[in-house]
Amino acid sequence: MGERGAGGKKGAEGEKGAGSAGEGGKFASRVAFAAAHVVADPFAGNGPGAPAVLDWDATLAHRVRLWDLGFGVAEAMDTAQRGMGLDWAAAAELVRRTAAVAGGRLAAGVGTDHGTDDPLTAYREQLEVVGEAGAQPILMCSRKLAARARGPEDYQRVYAALLEEVDRPVILHWLGPAFDPLLAGYWGSTDVPEATGHFLDLVKAYPDRVDGVKVSLLDAGHEVELRRALPEGVRCYTGDDFHYPELIAGDDVGHSDALLGIFDVIAPAAAEALGALDAGDLARYHEVLEPTVALSRHLFQQPTYHYKTGVVFLSWLAGFQDSFAMVGGLQSARDVVHLGEALRLADLAGLLPDPDLAAARWANLLGVLT
Template structure:
C-alpha cells in the first residue's frame, strides 16, 4: 500500500497509509433532484493571477461536467464553486454557460447575477437573465452584492426580484447565500436578523409560487432550513446548500425533505450518486453508510474561511487526475495552506474518494516538496 507524509501544525510529519478506492454504484437516480455546483479548471499557462481575466482549460472544465452528468447530477453552472465573484468574470461565465449548454446530457441550471458593469441591479439582472435563458439553461437568481450594498430595506428586494419574476417565462431557482460564503451579503432580503429576513424571503416566494421552482439555501443552519422548507408553498422545492448537514437534510423526515444544490457534490460525486441511488431503492441504511464518511471531508473543505472552500475542491480534482495542474483563477490555489490540504487528502482517502491512490501520492509528494 502507498504511504504519504502529512504535516501538522507543529511542523512534524506523520505517515498515512492510503487505502484502496471504494467501488461505487453510480448513474441516474430519481430519489431527489440533485445539482452539483461545478468548479472550473484554470489554464496553467493562461496568466491566472489576481485581477487578471479568467483563462480556462476548456477541455478539462467541460469534461468534468460530463462526468457529473454521467453520475446522475444536474450541473449548476457559473456559481460560487466556479469562482463566481472570486475571479470568474461575467464574460467568461457566459462563455462557460454556453459551452456547457452545447454539450449537456443532463439538467443544466446557471447563475444569474449582477457582476458586470451596469449601473443598477435590476438592469444587470435582466441582462444576465436574458443571456442564460437564450443559452437554454434554467436560471438561478444569485444573491447580488450590488443589491445588498444599495438596498435600504425589504421593499427594495421585493421590487427587484418581483420585477424579474413577473417577466420570466419559466420557473427559476432563488439563491440565498449566507455570510459565511460571502460577507458582503449581510442583511440580504432586508434584514440582518435571519428570522426577519426569512419572512421577507417567504413573502416574495408566496407572491410568485408558479415562477419559483425552488430555493437554494446556504446558511449552514439545518434547523433553519427545515423550518423554511416546511413553510414553502406546495410545489416549491428546497435545494439544500448546507455542506455541513446535507445527509440528514436530503434524507428528510415525515414532513418532507430537501433536494440538493451543493458544491461538495463536485468532490464526492461517486459517493453521493451511490447514496442517492440507494435512497431511490428505499435503502436508507446504505444511503447513510455511504454519505457519512464524506461529512468530515466536507466540513473540513468548507471550514472557515468558508468562501475559500473552492481551493479544496480543485485540490481534490487534481489529486484525482481530473486536471493536470493544481491552479485556480486568480491564483487562489494559495488560499489554503499545506496542513489544510494534507488533511483534505487524508479525509478523501478515508472516504474512498481517491480513484488512483498512487497518482494522488505522487502528486502530493511533488506539492509537499515545493511547499515545505
C-alpha cells in the same frame, strides 16, 4: 412590487422544474445538482485581478462526468469562483459552452457582476444570456443590491420585476455571509427570522415562477423550518455542506433536494447514496455519505468562501485535471496543513480513484512548498 400574488396568476411557460438544457437526472426520489468548479489554464496567467482563462477541455469534461453520474449541473455558481476570479465574460462563455455539450439537466447562475450599475438591469442582461443557452436560471444574491438596498421593499421590487418577466420557473439562491460577507443582511435584515419572512413573502407571491429555493446558511434547523413553510410545489434545494445527509434524507414531513458544492468532490459517493435512497435503503444511504461529512466540514471551514481551493486540489489529486491552478491565483488560499488533511479525509472516504497518482502529486507539491 405591484399587486401581491400577480405573478401567481399568469404562470411562467413550461412545467415546474422544466426549461433547462438536457433531460432530468437519473435519481427518482430527489433532484440533485452538483455545483461544478472550473479548471484554470495554468499557462494563461490567471493571477489575482487578471481576467479568467479556462482550460475548456478539462472544465467541460468534468461536467460530462457529473452528468454521467446522474447529477444536474449548476453552472457559473460560487463553486466556479463566481465573484472570486471568474468574471462575467468568462461566466457567460462557460454557460454557453456547457449548454452546447449538455448531457443532463443544466441550471446557471444569474447575477449582477458586470459593468451595469443598476441591479435590475444587470439581472435582466444576464437572464437573457442564460435563457438563450436554454439553462434554468438561478437568481443569485447580488452584491450590488445588498449595497444599495435600504430595506426589504427594495429586494421585493427587484425580484418581483424579474419574476414577472421570466419565461420559466427559476431557482432563488440565498447565499449567507459565511460564503460572501458582502451579502450580510440580504432580504432586508441581519436578523435571520425576519429576513426569512421577507423571503417567504416573495416566494408565496410567485409560487408558479419559483421552481425552488437554494439556501446556504449552514443552519439545518432553519432550513427545515423554511422548507415546511414553502408553498406546495416549491422545492427546497439544500446548500448546507455541513448537514446534507440528514436534510436530503428528510423526515416524516418532507425533505430537501440538493444543489451542493460538495457534490463536485464527492460525486461518486453521492450518486451511490442517492441510488440507495431511490431503492429505499436508508441504511446504505447513510453508510455511504457518513465518511464524506468530515471531509466536507474540513473543506468548508472558515473562511468558508475559500472551500474552492480544496475542491480544485482534490480534483487534481484524483487525476481529473493536470494542474493545481485556479483563476485569481486562489490555489494559495489554503495552507499545506489544510491540504494534507483534505487528502487524508478524501482517502478515508474512498474518493481517490488512483491512490498512487494522488500520492505522487502530493509528494511533488510538498517538494515545492517545503
